[in-house]
Amino acid sequence: MTDQPTPMMAQYLAIREANPGALLFYRMGDFYEMFFDDAVAAAAALDIALTKRGTHQGQPIPMCGVPVHAAESYLLTLIRKGFRVAIAEQMEDPAEARKRGSKSVVARDVVRLVTPGTLTEESLLEARRHNFLAAWAQVRDDAALAWVDISTGALRVAPCPLPRLAPELARHAPRELLALDGSRLDDIAHEAGAALTELSAASFDSTAAVRRLGDLYGVGTLDGFGQFSRAELSAMGAIADYLALTQRGRMPRLSPPVRESGAGVMQIDAATRRNLELTQALSGGREGSLLSAIDRTVTAAGARLLERRVSAPSRDLALIHRRQQAVAVLVEDSRLTARLRESLAAVPDMDRALSRLGLDRGGPRDLAAIRAGLTAAERIAAMLAGAEGLLAEVAGDLVGHQALTGLLDQALVAEPPLLARDGGFVAAGFDAELDETRALRDEGRGVIARMQADYAAETGISSLKIKHNNVLGYFIETTATHAEKMLAPPLNARFIHRQTTASQIRFTTVELSELETRILNARDRALELERAVFARLLAAVLDQSARIGQTARALAEIDVAAAFADLATGEGWTRPIVDDSRAFVVEGGRHPVVERALKRKGEPFVANDCALTEGQTPAIWLLTGPNMAGKSTFLRQNALIAVLAQAGGFVPAARAHVGLVTQLFSRVGAADDLARGRSTFMVEMVETAAILNQADAGALVILDEIGRGTATWDGLSIAWAVLEHLHGANRCRALFATHYHEMTQLAAKLEGVENATVAVREWEGEVVFLHEVRKGAADRSYGVQVARLAGLPPAVVERAREILDALEAGARDGAARPAALIDDLPLFRAAPPPPPAAPARESVVEARLRDIDPDRLTPREALDLVYELAALGRD
Template sequence: MVQPNLDTPMLRQYKAIKAEYEDCILFFRLGDFYEMFLKDAEIAAKELGITLTGRGKDEKRIPMCGIPHHSSENYLTKLIQKGFKVAICEQVEDPSEASGITKREVVKIVTPGTAISDKLLSEEHNNYLSAIMKIPKSSSYGFSFVDISTGEFKILSLANKDDVISLLLKLGSKEILLDTDLDLALPDSIMINPTTFLSEDHSHKLLSDHFKVNSLDSFGLSHLKMVLPAAWAIIDYLKLTQFNTLLQIQSCTELVISDTLRLDNGTIQHLELFKSLHTNQKEGSLFWVLDQTKTALGSRQLQHYLKHPSTNVTTINSRLDAVEELMNDLLSREEIRELLHQVYDLERLISRIVSDHHNPRDCLALKQSFIAIQDLSPILSHFEKSKYLTEFKHFFDSFTIKDSPFSFIIELLETGITDTPPTTIREGGIIKPGFSQELDDLNNSFKSIKSWIQSLESVERNKTGISTLKVGFNKVFGYYFQIPNGQKHNVPSHYIRKQTLTNGERYITPELKEKETILLNGEEEQFALEAKLYKEIVTSIKQHISHIQKCASIIADLDVFQSFATISLKQNYCRPKFVPSESLTLNFVDNRHPVLERIQSTAVIPNTISMNAEDHTFSLITGPNMAGKSTLMKQVGLTVIMAQIGCFTPAKDASLSIIDRLFTRIGAVDYLFSGQSTFMVEMLESSTILHNATSQSLILLDEIGRGTATFDGMSIAGSIVDYIHNTIGARTFFATHYHELTALSHRLQFLKNFNMEIKEISGQLSFTHKYIEGAADKSYGVHVAKMAGLPEPVIEKANELLRGFENQGAHYLEHHPKQLILF
């Protein structure tokens, strides 16, 4: 048997296009389907769970699979979430007009870091693409990142690999462009694109040309020229994948971390800022508590605040002023919340519009958002003390000024787009009557024909006497009369039979076909003209991208401020006060854990935490497990973060001096996938803290030395205490089971002992969760073991051994080798 010719013109076209996009799965458009062939087909069929077919037999068989064009977004989403790149190849000419095979081209490449579709994005989270390079003749690194769905584009210089990885994980980048000479230990979930970076001068010229500026100094980047190759690598990659002008990216600016409280990824996890350690879900995190936002813009901005708390007291107090005013005016705040609820995701709306990944309903959402925002100005006029709220009010005033960008867009969309537009521009129904005289004239020219067709069924029923006659339409035959078989004898002679059905016949008439031709040709002209007018409207909107992005930024901040005000009033938070840095103050009266008090049905026990440079800066905390040591330290860390993002704090009174970095080693967030032991991870994290903490830092350490032999662990823990106290001088909370360390208070001037109070009644423990001064009198470890339900023989033997160790020390076992019998 002769094998079929598998090297067809279409397959040759496919192979030629695929050769240009070897790292992508190619969605190859064939009619109403996207087809995949060869290796792509095998991968897609497996990952998408669809049928793998083929052409030919045996070794000449070509694997194939396909997905419907109309539902391709669902399949695309699955592949991107699994870490694949997808190249979308479309037919770029009408097949009926093609001479030979239809011309096809890749029109877009979708990757994990360049997604813009709502189905691929979370409203609450940014989607970052990052670029990382080694700066030539330097020990530093260049870092740039972009979110094309919002237009955010930043660069900065980082001192070492640890800072690079920390920022990368904090951003949650799904894809990176990585210097070919760099080797970073990164999670497998991040897509890595090896990249060769251009020179500094070449990158500066290309970026200047892209942004149409003479120099990037206007972006404040004169001191970051050595990082520009990372920024250009991102723009170049986006041009290669997006096939558009990237108008949503209006500038590139520095991410200034010198004015922020530095948090590494470990600290973010330990403190459960965004996800609970137990469930890996938002609920149970600080973000979950504080997120009372009404917009996607505000939710993402809140995350930014939490990742980058401020160290600028002026900025913090300005935020607190806004929060306080909003707290004090319940009616205005609720009106603001109601209006914000009507505001769509402006950043992503404008990004979709400028990237031509949009439909008329996006324009409608833009108009509805601006109409809601118009009403914010009179509400904000009630606030006179807050700098931010006053600035917001002045900005929103422009929405009612004639010929301002916003009033222009509102009027354009109000007069131009219908109130219920379709989701595509191919079938008309987009443009309002009165917007275009040409369109109105065209519609009127066949309006009488539409009326004629609408009345045709009743007219023909009366003429023929066939009460069951129906007028129908389909794309194959156009308009027709359908008559049941039982009435065929009444069909007029001028009816022309077109199609035979099981239960009847379909007919046409010359007059019907003549009217149909006029109508369909007119509708084609209408659809084409509406599409043209719609594109002109979109082009007009594109002229005001920077204004819309500025509006989005202000809405985001306003939403965060009202969110802080809402939760602060609900939970009875207090305004924190900031005192001079040299005082090393941390004073929280009746401080509560902000997450626990939202989760627990019973009241959370408040504790007063107080330290400063004159009294003590080091708190050594002892007490048994379950007493609340770790919870207290997390509570302190969370309260500091809340204060420095500009939120009120869970306490009766709060004052502190600015914290520049917050370090934690709490709980068992151990990276065992890296092949490192718990103790090694503990030592690596401790090393990072000791090398990077300053006197203005806050350090929270829990059970240092637990992962090795007792005396080794105690020695390391004691040495770390000594180093932090004498060399660093940072405010520190150090929880330990090594009671011997409490003796350090005799020689370390600024160290005080504290414990979590335990009450023992008739041999039973009662945890009060109160933080009190002084060392714990004993560990109560055996008591806790009993509470956990260990067998009674184990508890009895443990008490016996404990008494022996207390009396004779570690040599006790040498004299009592009797085997422990449990049962």
């Protein structure tokens, strides 16, 4: 016979069954407890103790727990490890439950489902990065991707056929992807680093989506937001449905949905983002990426906006020019830029504070953040008086909050506490009744102190104290040594015994109990009044949430412009010309990340020119030269200059003219994908195929060492054909680096192809890398010299040189096959190790030194010996 679960355990099991797929944080007093398999998984993930509590069906129940006050740090660990967490809170006071009977269980329910894409707490989020929740939907032949950051309220949607899904996910880097159950997007989600959550077809119903979105925004029709396809409605509806599920009815404040078009931004696929390290380095962190090298923003919202600009450079020429003009104005007025940046540094993250307040997870500090941000916005607006263009437009969004900031100034203390339930955040003089209640509460403390002194004098016990705890309330405490005196007449008639511990004895009196009632009533009343003030201030802020969000976006725009200006001034960057031509001309171009690293070492960066233009100059450069000479750096720096130019910033060059780049493709570096059974060469070919199948005439393509992962003649053939296809079919601008010197003859055959090389110099058998890109072709690759620099054993280097000389001599003589040349090499074996050197003949100096005992030399004899040895050495 199996044992029946206790009422509490029965409640736990019912809640657990209603929330499958998530760990259940079950609130018990000051702890969140976990049981059964949840406890086993959580204890392992959090490295906390696994204990037991009671039995179920004859087996001990595994249990672990985390303190409520430290729960956020544990949540962060669990979310990062891929868990979802359902938080079940106590929905009533335990005292209320006891009124129903001694065995009644406190009512509990899940108030929130915490998932990677639905985080709002400051401690769970990266301040300078978005935390996107994305949803992909397909309705017949139409598909769309929607994405939202509930911590800031931004909701976007765009058409997205399945082939575009991976590049779009790489661009947005969502933490969680919603998809229809059975959609088989596991690999795509994993590649993007997103947790995949599959939902039923009901969540993606496009008709229901109209109703869900209407309820979310409080409108009867979505026409005021624009026209959306059924797939776009389906994706946004799935997000709304999932938010209702995870937030348990407390829907976040979302901005109206914005429909984006893929034609509005430069198209960059996942491989190119990875190769160029736009927002994340190949090592996995932010350091070493383009974003880390250029990010001089001073606000969290500005940093997030900059990341979006780098991830999706614009193709709107008018918008690019407006952004450039704003940067140019601030470059010309460095004093204004410095003042703006100083004021911006005081701007808190209003977007996320507003989101927490809207979800009823905010506190007094979030109200203070809104106050500080709006106050700074007024100062910044005054600094931009008389500005033109983009700066004038955004400055207009900074003003008009005087009534709200005045209210918050009057109501809040300078540095309020984190939680409203702690009280103490309402400023004195704001609410008369609250001031009176506080006076009574605070006066009670003084009365307690006077009462303690009176009792000490009355009893003759100087160590007597009046203390307070949550169990006994106020009580009189003396040490156990005074127990006999306190319990004997006449004191026992006045002091009522309450509790005895090992070292103390505790009492109360009638007047102390009456005073406690008055003080507790005043304390509770003060907290009640402060909560009412908080509700009033919250309503005032949420009523202005749309305008506050607009101000927050304007501040982020100014921050990015000022950061670009500070970067341009400090690093000597220039404003590029961006137009609708096919030009790509860079004079004195530099790689921003590499230059930054070299500067830290005190080393200079060698700048180089690039010219890919129709007409007199070619559209493709065929780049040759040895490894380590800087070919990959040159390729990448030009791609990054295109990104920065269309992101609206200045660029690391003496001059730049960038014809609008519609697509950016990069195939640089080598990596395998063993999880999918792909070798390094297979990955290279897949990425190259993607470029050749997609690149249009407006694309910029950089390719490095195509065909090097297979046999020499196979690789040369593939590289040759790829270059011809880029030239004849894609007709795009390209930088093509290769070690196949045979390809340099294509410059004479294909119009628009020109040879360039990275210069080196040989000095006494050593190769010196000059890192200069010049017109012309390299005569060799200097691979053997680079191998020697890498530390290969001398015997291997010499053998390699011997084989290379034979192969080159055979090639000059017209040999048909490399194999024939190899067969002629002596025995085709590695050179034997050099014989041991013969013992050297002992010199006169060495013989003299062997006969000397240093310990017996006087200082004078040692000096004479030095002169003697010097003479012997000259002889």
